[in-house]
Amino acid sequence: MNFDVTEEQEMMRDMFARFLDENSSSTRIRAAAPSGFDSALWTGLAELGALGLRVTEEAGGLGLGLFDATLLMEEAGRTLVSGPLAEALVANRLLGQLGGDADLLTRAMAGEAVVTLAMHDIAAQPRQWIAGGLVADAVVACRGNDVVLVSVPEAARKAEENLAGTPIAEIDLASLDAVTLASGEAALATFAAGIEEWKLLMASALSGLSREALRLAAEYAGERKAFGVFIGTFQALSHPMADLICEIDSAKFLVWKALRSIVDGDANAGAQISLAAWWAAGTAGRTGRHAVQTFGGIGLTLEHDIHLYNLRAKAWPLVAGDPDDWLAEAGRRLYAGEQTSLPEVGDLPVEFDLGEDARAIQREIRNFFSKNVTDEQRATFHYSWEGHNPKIHRQLVDANLAFLQMPKDVGGRGLSPYEVTAARDAFEEEGWNNPVAGVSQMVSLIMHRFGTDELKRDVLSKVMSGEAICSLGYSEPGCGSDVFAAQCKATQLEDGSWRIDGTKMWTSGANLTDYVLMLARTDPDAPKHKGLTMFIVPLKAEGVTVQGVHTFMDERTNITFYDNVRIPDSWRLGDINAGGRTMAASLELEHGGGFAKVQRTMLEAAVELCGEIPVPGMGKLIDTPKAQMRLARTYANVLASELIAYRANWTQVHGKGNGAYGPMAKMFSSELFVSDSRDLLDLTAPYSLSKRMGPAGVVNLEYRHAHGTTIYAGTSQVHRSMIAEKGLGLPRSRN
Numbered sequence: 074m075n076f077d078v079t080e081e082q083e084m085m086r087d088m089f090a091r092f093l094d095e096n097s098s099s100t101r102i103r104a105a106a107p108s109g110f111d112s113a114l115w116t117g118l119a120e121l122g123a124l125g126l127r128v129t130e131e132a133g134g135l136g137l138g139l140f141d142a143t144l145l146m147e148e149a150g151r152t153l154v155s156g157p158l159a160e161a162l163v164a165n166r167l168l169g170q171l172g173g174d175a176d177l178l179t180r181a182m183a184g185e186a187v188v189t190l191a192m193h194d195i196a197a198q199p200r201q202w203i204a205g206g207l208v209a210d211a212v213v214a215c216r217g218n219d220v221v222l223v224s225v226p227e228a229a230r231k232a233e234e235n236l237a238g239t240p241i242a243e244i245d246l247a248s249l250d251a252v253t254l255a256s257g258e259a260a261l262a263t264f265a266a267g268i269e270e271w272k273l274l275m276a277s278a279l280s281g282l283s284r285e286a287l288r289l290a291a292e293y294a295g296e297r298k299a300f301g302v303f304i305g306t307f308q309a310l311s312h313p314m315a316d317l318i319c320e321i322d323s324a325k326f327l328v329w330k331a332l333r334s335i336v337d338g339d340a341n342a343g344a345q346i347s348l349a350a351w352w353a354a355g356t357a358g359r360t361g362r363h364a365v366q367t368f369g370g371i372g373l374t375l376e377h378d379i380h381l382y383n384l385r386a387k388a389w390p391l392v393a394g395d396p397d398d399w400l401a402e403a404g405r406r407l408y409a410g411e412q413t414s415l416p417e418v419g420d421l422p423v424e425f426d427l428g429e430d431a432r433a434i435q436r437e438i439r440n441f442f443s444k445n446v447t448d449e450q451r452a453t454f455h456y457s458w459e460g461h462n463p464k465i466h467r468q469l470v471d472a473n474l475a476f477l478q479m480p481k482d483v484g485g486r487g488l489s490p491y492e493v494t495a496a497r498d499a500f501e502e503e504g505w506n507n508p509v510a511g512v513s514q515m516v517s518l519i520m521h522r523f524g525t526d527e528l529k530r531d532v533l534s535k536v537m538s539g540e541a542i543c544s545l546g547y548s549e550p551g552c553g554s555d556v557f558a559a560q561c562k563a564t565q566l567e568d569g570s571w572r573i574d575g576t577k578m579w580t581s582g583a584n585l586t587d588y589v590l591m592l593a594r595t596d597p598d599a600p601k602h603k604g605l606t607m608f609i610v611p612l613k614a615e616g617v618t619v620q621g622v623h624t625f626m627d628e629r630t631n632i633t634f635y636d637n638v639r640i641p642d643s644w645r646l647g648d649i650n651a652g653g654r655t656m657a658a659s660l661e662l663e664h665g666g667g668f669a670k671v672q673r674t675m676l677e678a679a680v681e682l683c684g685e686i687p688v689p690g691m692g693k694l695i696d697t698p699k700a701q702m703r704l705a706r707t708y709a710n711v712l713a714s715e716l717i718a719y720r721a722n723w724t725q726v727h728g729k730g731n732g733a734y735g736p737m738a739k740m741f742s743s744e745l746f747v748s749d750s751r752d753l754l755d756l757t758a759p760y761s762l763s764k765r766m767g768p769a770g771v772v773n774l775e776y777r778h779a780h781g782t783t784i785y786a787g788t789s790q791v792h793r794s795m796i797a798e799k800g801l802g803l804p805r806s807r808n
Contacts, residue, residue: 074491075424076723078144082422086144090151092121097152099378107232109240110187110208111155118158119184127162127270132169134182138419139270143277143328150281153385157205157240159274160190163267164213170263171254173222177211186210190271191246192393195221199247204392206242207232213254213264214246220264221251237381237388262414269346270416272399273328275390276353280324282389283353283360286382287317290364291801305803308794310367315793317360318800319741323713324353326720329423330712335415343413344406347399348709354396357386397702404701407708408680425719431495434477434488438499441472451504456671456778457628458582460507461542469510470539476514483521483529484537490722494666501670509542509582516543516590519646520609523655527643532588532609546577546591546610546633547656556592556656557602561635563593571645573610573638579785583612583619583631596650605652609644610635626777666721667742668782669714671775672749676707678771679753685768686760694757703756707749714742733792733799740792743782750779 078086096114105111118124127142128134142162149158161181165188168178180186189205191214203212207230212223223246230242254260291314294305305311327349334342361383365372372379390396405411445468454460469475477493479485488496500506513536520533535541547556561575573593580589589610596604612619616638622630647655683695683704694700721734754761754776761772783789797803 074427074719074723074726075422076720077422078140079422082141082144085141086148088121089123089145089148092117093148093152093154097149097154099153099381102153102155102381105155106238107234108207109155109238110205112184114154115156115187116184118154118156119182123158124161124165124184125182127166128169128178128182129166133179134165134169138421139273139416140329140332140418140421140423142270142274143332146274146277147281147325150278150283151285153282153381154278155240157187157189157209159271159278160204161188162274163271164188164190164211166270167213167220167264167267168222168254171220171260173252173254174211177222181210188213190267191215191223192268192271195223195246200243200245202241202243202392203246204389205240206230206244207240209242212244212246213267214251215261215264216247216251218261219253219256220260221253223249223251225249235388236391237384239385239388241388241392265414266416269343269413272346272350273331273416275393276324276328276349278389279353279357279386280321280328282382282386283317283321283324283357286357286360286364286379286386287314287321287801289379289382290314290367291797291803294367295802295804303804304367305797306806308790308806311797311801311803311806312790312793313363314367314801314803315740315796316744317356317363318796319717319737320352320356320713321360322720322737323717323741324349324356326716327352327709327712330425330716332418332421333423333425335418336421341407342415343411344403344705344708345712346413346415347403347406348705348712350390351396351399351403352709352713354390354399357390361386400702400705401698403709404698404703404705407705408695408701425716427491427495430489431492434492434496435499438474438496438503441469441474442503442505446503454504454507455627456506456508457626458507458509458585459627459629460505461509461582461585465505466509466542467539470537475510475539476517476537478514479517479521479537483533485517490725494718494722497666498670501674506671509585512545512582513542516545516588516609519590519607519655523607523646524609525643525645527641528609528646532644535587541587542582542585544580544582544586544589544612546580546583546589548577548579550576550578550632552578557605557653559592559594559605561591561593562597563595563606563608565595565642565649569642571608571640571642573608573616573635573640575635577633577635579622579630580619580633581628581630581785583633584621584629586612588612589633590646592652592656595652599650602653604650605656606649607646607652607655608640609646610638610640614638614640624781626781627774628781667714667718667738668746669711669718669742671778671782672707672711672714672742672746675746675750675753675772675775676704676711678768678775679707679757680704682757682760682768682772686757700756703752707753710745710749714738714745717741731799733796736787736792736795737800739786740783740789740796743779744789746775746779746782750776 122135125134126137130136165181181188187209188211189209191212194215196217209225297304331345331349364379365383368379371377476485477488481487517536552558564572591608591610595606616636618634620632683700686694718738721738760769763769794806
């Protein structure tokens with residue numbers, strides 16, 4: 074797996090970034106009005122090779138890959154380039170591929186002429202809005218069975234006030250002189266691939282635009298005060314920013330995923346291109362709007378730069394029409410067999426393959442379930458603690474498939490984060506997704522890291538052998554996700570042992586487990602983050618009472634009461650009053666991963682159900698445009714969740730820093746899970762109301778399941794605050 078660009082690509086990006094910082098400043102952007110085209114900037118880009126970046130070397134260009142072009146477009150978006158750069162990159166490449174006016178191509182790559190692109194077939198739509206049409210010398214277009222080069226005389230270029238002051242123009246292309254560049258199936262495929270390339274370039278530009286708009290807003294929110302505090306502490310501003318940075322990162326990663334899929338020959342590559350464009354357009358619009366809201370009144374003024382980002386966020390993609398058309402297109406490509414031609418990508422450093430070792434552990438898990446688990450046992454599987462099967466758990470321990478993250482020298486498997494991610498996917502496929510193994514492994518890692526030799530001998534050994542399992546005891550009545558507000562007391566006695574008194578809430582699995590990882594208050598006079606200590610507490614001990622609490626998600630959780638429960642000091646984890654450090658380590662382990670694998674299971678069930686539901690006069694539900702669009706949206710959300718989680722994996726493996734990537738994976742995927750589960754329940758109604766076995770029951774269950782995912786392991790609100798602070802540098806909004 075790799076999320077890094079090459080050294081050469083980094084140098085190229087830096088070169089363009091420095092040039093654009095100097096030559097596409099807000100002052101230059103304003104000076105380019107009213108035409109919206111900066112001829113000096115265009116010439117400078119040409120001198121750096123930008124306009125011939127995608128033209129083959131045989132045709133006189135640089136012959137660089139599509140990934141290189143997306144890096145350029147990110148910087149172009151960040152600096153709001155005044156000119157039809159994405160369109161020119163594609164049009165110039167098409168001229169080089171299809172032949173024709175070699176002199177025009179030379180002048181276009183030198184910045185002496187502007188060649189742009191028509192998005193729609195002239196034969197069907199002769200009059201079109203053209204990006205850069207106001208300054209274009211020629212337009213490359215499709216006309217029926219031909220790809221043509223339309224010459225645009227100055228008289229045909231009519232300026233018209235528009236949303237963002239860009240150089241668009243409505244041109245009657247059919248009335249102008251045109252030269253046929255090529256005809257037939259191959260020519261049309263080349264042109265179609267060019268349109269797909271434009272979508273990826275535009276998505277990259279919108280990603281760069283969105284990131285810069287959000288950076289400006291976050292910077293302002295960290296400086297501007299209202300009511301005596303920085304406005305960045307207002308969660309009404311910071312929490313939407315946390316959502317948006319997840320969307321913005323996903324926009325870029327969806328472009329990368331589409332490129333990777335083209336290279337790998339993935340049949341869904343065409344749909345992924347459409348979804349990348351649709352996603353980036355929506356993200357840019359939402360980001361621009363929230364950035365203006367953050368700046369308040371001054372964000373509405375022409376003097377402030379943020380309005381430029383807001384308007385171009387909408388103007389750039391809309392030249393092709395309604396972005397929801399791309400979502401509909403993706404739906405047809407995924408679920409109606411629609412095909413498209415794909416652009417050539419070239420060298421691509423990004424990689425989302427978890428590796429052969431990851432595939433090997435998946436095969437091992439599948440073989441285990443095939444050999445050891447009966448259909449009757451599978452029928453009892455459930456994602457909650459109630460799905461625990463002690464026999465299968467011990468068999469997994471014996472097969473060394475239970476403690477995958479634990480080091481080998483203490484009896485674990487010692488797998489890499491990539492292998493662990495792959496293993497979790499395989500367990501999900503098998504339906505073995507109850508939390509027993511995950512929580513026991515997390516508690517084991519904490520005991521291994523912070524526990525005494527006696528604790529490891531008396532407790533860790535039992536957990537690692539499969540003889541015992543563990544729960545988590547963080548939350549308390551009235552505390553919610555504010556785990557550091559814990560009031561359950563641990564009092565040290567004269568002999569050094571501890572007495573535990575108090576109540577814990579949401580102690581899921583306590584009716585089944587043997588031990589609980591507990592955060593208890595050991596110094597009531599200390600600040601709440603500093604007066605806490607972590608312990609292992611036996612749940613079968615005298616003084617422990619477990620009371621069941623049942624949820625509409627078909628789960629049982631518990632309230633646990635502790636009355637004069639005694640434990641030795643050796644069962645303490647870490648130093649006294651230093652539970653915050655131990656807690657942080659455990660939360661770090663709990664936050665990663667996300668819910669992409671569960672989202673995918675839900676999507677697959679919904680697709681199956683849509684293939685069964687009849688629609689009078691239209692076949693099955695999946696044959697309808699509305700179903701295709703909504704399933705495609707969920708498919709995009711699954712991809713985004715996977716990619717955000719993969720980035721968290723990758724940064725962990727390579728030590729790339731902590732930008733709250735784990736909380737991003739958990740929060741973002743759980744929120745998408747909730748919204749998609751609600752939508753798919755609606756889409757497949759009334760069949761989805763049933764809890765019957767099969768896809769309807771899965772959609773029903775996942776709708777209920779999704780609600781809890783935004784709450785347990787820390788609510789989305791807490792994670793949004795973490796993302797805003799660590800990922801965007803906003804001031805702390807929590808006490």
